[in-house]
Amino acid sequence: DAGVIQSPRHEVTEMGQEVTLRCKPISGHDYLFWYRQTMMRGLELLIYFNNNVPIDDSGMPEDRFSAKMPNASFSTLKIQPSEPRDSAVYFCASSPGQGREKLFFGSGTQLSVL
């Protein structure tokens, strides 16, 4: 299995631009999570999906952030407009669920907003 696949690996953009991060979970996993990691705040859960349905988006910082999962093999996290404080590593992770809760991470997207 290829594991969780994220793209791009690195994104550098200017303040005010739209940023879209992409994730392909492991096939057969029912849960998909988006995390953000910074030195100051550690790993923060932004949103998670179960069977493509958003379950908890209480960690999404504000309306500039949105996430979708149109099908079982693809999810996006969008930031519009981006701000310098959004600079962080964004991880996507998936989990089988159904009592097998182990979490598997993608390699992350390093986002820099100038």
Added chain:
Amino acid sequence: RKEVEQDPGPFNVPEGATVAFNCTYSNSASQSFFWYRQDCRKEPKLLMSVYSSGNEDGRFTAQLNRASQYISLLIRDSKLSDSATYLCVVNRFNKFYFGSGTKLNVKP
């Protein structure tokens, strides 16, 4: 109060030393427990699950104390390659909560 609390370290130990990390969790309804390892600029990776009876995987031993709501990780005969950040993780109703991590530096 944070869901999961860990000592950030760093723990600086010589090769061959035994080192122990603890973490505490705040919600007694937490259901499953894990240690993850994260190398610099990499994604977290599962090191081991933690069971109430305690479990061992080679040089690594994990313990769970539900009454006191703490989790421990013991590393014996530490290697240079053990240098990393160790993240304590709890799961409750399919939601994973991460500690901020404990940094370990193993020196030659």
